[in-house]
Amino acid sequence: MSVQNLAKALKLQSARPLWKIFQRSYYLYSPEPIHPLPDRVPDWKTADEAVQVIQSGQRVFIHGAAATPVHLIKAMCKHGKSANIRDVELMHIHTEGPGLYNEPEYAGMFRSNSLFVGGNSRKAVMEGRGDAIPIFLSEIPRLFRQKIINLDVALVSVSPPDKHGFCSLGTSVDCTRSAIQNAKYIIAQVNRHLPRTFGDGIIHTSHIDAMVECNDPLPEHGKGSLTDEEVKIGKVVAENLVSDGATLQMGIGSIPDAVLAQLGNHKNLGVHSEMFSDGVVDLCEKGAITNNDKVIMTGKIVSSFAVGTKKLYDFMNNNPFVEMCDVAFTNNTAVICQNPKVTAINSCIEVDLTGQICSDSIGTRIYSGFGGQIDFIQGAALGLDGKGKPIIAMPSATKRGESKIQVTLKPGSGVVTTRAHVHYVVTEYGIAYLFGKSLRERAYELIQIAHPDHRESLEKQAFERLKCMPTKFK
Template identity: 40%
Template sequence: MDQPDASFLTRLGKGLRARWGGASPEVEPSPAGMPVVLQAHADKITSAGQAMLQVRNGDHVFVGTACATPRALVAALEACKPRPLDVELVHFLTDHAVPHDEQGRCISHYRHRTFFVGQDMRAAVKQGLAEYVPMSIARVPGLMAIGRIAVDVALIQVSMPDEFGYVSLGVSVDVIPAAVAKARLVIAEVNPAMPRSMGDSTLHISQIHQLVLVDTPVIEFVHPAASEQAMEQIARYISGIIEDGSTLQIGLGRITNEALKHLADRKDLGIHSDVVTDAIIPLLERGILTGKRKSSQVGKIVTSFAMGSRRLYDLIDRNPLFSFQPIEVVCHSATIAAQHRMVSVTQAFAVDLTGQVCVDQLHGDYYSGMAAQIEFLEGASLSEGGKPIICLTSTEDDGETSRIRAMLQPGEGASLPRTAVHYVITEFGIAYLFGKSIRERAVALIEVAHPKFRAELFAQAQALGYLPPGQTLHNMRAYPVEEEQRVVLRDKREVLLRPATSSDGEAIRALFHCLPEQDVYTRFFRKVRGLSNKEVQRLCNLNFETEVAFVAAVGSRENAQIVAQGCYFVDPSTNLAETAFMVHPDWQGCGLGSSLQACMVRHAKARGVRGFLAEILPDNEKMIKLARNGSLQVSTEPTLDTVRVTTLF
C-alpha cells in the first residue's frame, strides 16, 4: 500500500505544531516524519490513487459536502485507470470537485445523483450526466438507512485524530454520518487545517477504512455582496420584522445574509440553522447572538454545516458555543417548531398569484434545490411568534420580466405549495398570505409586484377569475415602510401607525362593525349597516398621492387588529385635503386620534398639501376638537348641516 513521502509528513508535522501552538506528544513527528497521533493508524494511510482502486464496478459513491468536499479523492477517482464501470456519485452540495473543460462543459466520467444543483452541477444536469432529486436533504439520511438511496463508498474529509482516535467532521456534518453508517468502504482525507467542531460531529477512526493525508486549506466561501438596491431593500424589510429574541435560520441566500447586517439593534437573537456563514460573526462580536431565549440548546449556535472564511473556521475550532448536528436532527420540523420566534427565509425564483412558489428551476433549468426549506418553513409556521418568509426580487435580472406571475410558467415547478406560504417579500413590500382567500392573495401579491407589471397582473387575475369585477387597483408604488411609526398612547398602550394596504379591507370592515351606531352616523353622515367591497376599497385601496389612508394596528402582523383608520383626499383645485376618521370605541380618549392625525399631517406636508378640511356634524364635539388641533391656523365655518373646519399647515 502506498505511503505518503517523508517530506510531506514533515510538512504536515510542522503545520500541526504551528496550528496547535508548538510541539506536543500528539503532534511531534517521529523519526520517520509521521505525527505520533497517526502512527497507531499507519496501516490505514495510503494515497488517493491507491484508495480509489478499491471502488468497484456499479458502486454508489457518496461525496462529502460543501467546504469539506474531498476534492483530492474525487480527482483521483476521475483519474483512475482502469476506470470502474457504472459508478454513480451521490452528493448534496460539492465545491469544484466535478471536472469541467474550458467551455464550462462537465467532463466527469461518472454518473451523478444530486440533491442540490449548484455551480458544480448545472452543466452536468443540462448534459444529462447528472440527475437532480427534488427532495428535502433532511429526508436523505432516512432513505440511506433503509437502502432507498444506495451508498457503497463514502468519500469524506475530516480533521486529524485526537489522542483517543476520534476525528471531527469539521465544517460539514450534514448527511455524512448516515452515509458512513451504510458504506462498505469509508475513505477520508485527513486535513490538519480542518477545525474540530463541537457537538455530535465526531467519528472514531475505526469507522474509517483508508486515510489519505492532504495538506490544503479548507475550502472557503465568500458570499457575493447583495449590491442590487432591490436586494438591499428586501433585506431591510426582512430585518424589520425580526423581533428581539428570535431564532434564525441563516441559509445560503444573498438576501438572507444581507438581512443580518440590519439587526445591530436587536437583542438576544439565536441561531438554529442548517448552515452558518460569516454573516453571524459581526452579530457575535456585538453580543447580539446570545441565544438566551432559545427553547432548546439555550445559548448554542446549532447548525449542520458551515460555509465561510478561515475566520469563521477558526471561531468554530474547539468552540463549545457551536453545536454541529446531523442534518436530520437540526432540520426536524418539530425541533424547529419548538424554537422561540423561529424565522426562516427562503429565496425563490418565482411566485404565482395564488402563492405557489418555485425555488429550484430557472428558465426551465434545474438550479438550486429544496435543501431543508420545507422543514424550516413548516417549523417556523408552527413556532410561537415564528415567521416563515419567502423573498425574491420583483423582476428578473433583465428588469423586463416579473417574478410575480399570474401562473407559474412551463418549466417552473411548484416547489412549495401555496398552502405552506406565509410571508412573501419583494423590494416593494410585504404580503402575508396564510389563511387568505385567492382574491386576497392575488391583491396582496400584485401590491408587491413591480409597479410596471401591476396593471397587467391585475387584468390577468381578473381573467382567471381570481378577482371580482368590482375590484380596483390604485396603488402603484412601493410600500413606504419608512412611514411606519410605533406610538405609546396616554394609557401606555402601544399601536403601530402605518399606511393602509389593500389587504386591510377585512380588518377595516371589522373595525366598522365595532363602531356604535352614533359613531357610524357621524363618520358617514347617514345610517349605514354594512360596507360594500367598493366602499371598503375606498378606505384602503388608494393611490397614496391624492388618496391616502393610515391605520392603527395592534397585535402581530400575521393577525393584526385595526383599531383606527384615517384618510385624506386631495382636491386639486384647492390643494386642500378632506379628512375622515374611524376609532374603535375601546381606543377612544387615549390620544390615538391625535396621533393618527399628526401622522397624516406629516405625510401631507411632505407632499405639499396646503391643509386639511373636515366636514363634521355640529354635535360631534370630539371630532371638531381633533380637527382644530391639527394646526395653529384654524378656521371654523358653520354650513347648513355641518361645521367645516379648515386647518392650514
C-alpha cells in the same frame, strides 16, 4: 404545558420513571455508536492508492459543501480513466470545486446523482449526463439509515485526529453522518484546515478504512456586494419581522445575508438553521446572537453545515458555542417548532399570484433543490408559541427586468413551497401576508409588492385568470 396539565400528567404517569415520561424520541435519530473499535486502525495511503477500491457499478458518496474532498475527487477521476471504470454512481448534496466527474469526458464512467444540485452539476443534469433527486433535506438521512440507498464507498473530509483518535466532519455534518454509517468502506481526506467542530460529526479513526493527508485550504464564499434592492429587503425583514429573542434560520444566498447585515442592534437572537455563514459570526461579535432564549440546545448555535470564508472556519474551530448536527435533527419540524419566535428566512426563484413558490428550477431546468426550505417554513408556521414567521424574500424583478411575481409559474417550474404553506412574501416594496387569504386577496397583496413596471400587467392577467379583480376583502 401549564402547571395544572403537568400535575395531571405526573399523576397519570406516576407509575413510570420521570425520564420515560419526558423522553424525547427524536434525539435517537442517530443510533450508531461512536466508541473506538479495538485493534482496528486505518491505513494511511496516498489518494491514488486509496481510491483503487472504487470499482465499476459501485455507488460512492461524496462529502459536500466546504468539506468537499477535492483531492480525493481528482484521484478518483484519474483512477476512473486508468482502470476503465464504468457506471459508478456518485451521491452528494452540492459540492465545491470544479466537479470533474461532471465533465463530458467522464460520461459512462461516473454519473452524478445530486440530492441538492450545485453549480458544478447543473449542466450535467440539464444535458442528461447527471441526475437529481427531489427530496427534503431533513429526509436524506432516511435514505441511508433505512437502506433505501446503499453505499459502497464514502469519500469524506475530516479534521486531524485528537489524542484519543477522534476526528470531526468539520463544516458539514448534514447527511454525511448517515452516509458513513451506511457505507462499506470509508476514505477520509485529513485536512488541518478543516475546523474541528462539536456535535454529531465525531468519528473515531478505527471506523475509517483509509486516511489520506491533504492540507489544501477550504473553498471560500465571501460576502458579495449587495444590490440596493437586497439592502432594502434586508431592512424590511429586519425592522418588521425579526423580533428580539427570535430563533433564526437562514437559507443560502444574498437575501439572508442582507437580513443578517441589518440585525446588529437586535438582542438575544438565536440560531437553529440548516446552514450559516459569515453574517452570523459578525452578529456574535456584536453580541446580538446569544442563543439564550432558545429551548433546543440553549446557548448554542445549531446547524448542519456552513459555507463562508476563513473567518467563519476559524470561528467554528474548537468552539463549543457551535453544535454541528445531523440534518435529520436540525431540520425536524418537531424540533424546530419548540424554539421561540422561529423566523425562517428563505429566498426563491419565482412566485405566482396564488402563492406557489418555485425555488429549485427555472422552467424545466433544474437549478438547485428542495433543501431545507419547506422544513423550516413548516417548522416556523407550527411554532408552539404561535410567534413563528415563515418568510420568502426576493427582489421584485430579475436582473433582466422580468417580474419574479408571475400570474402563473413558468411551464415546467417545480413547486417547493405550496400555496398552503406560504405566509410572508417580501420584496423591496414591502410585505405580502398571504396566510388565510383567498386567491383574489393573495393576488392583490402580491401585486402591491411587485415592481411598479409590472403591476398593471399583473392586475390584467390576474383578472383573466381569476375572472374577478384582485382586491382586499372588507
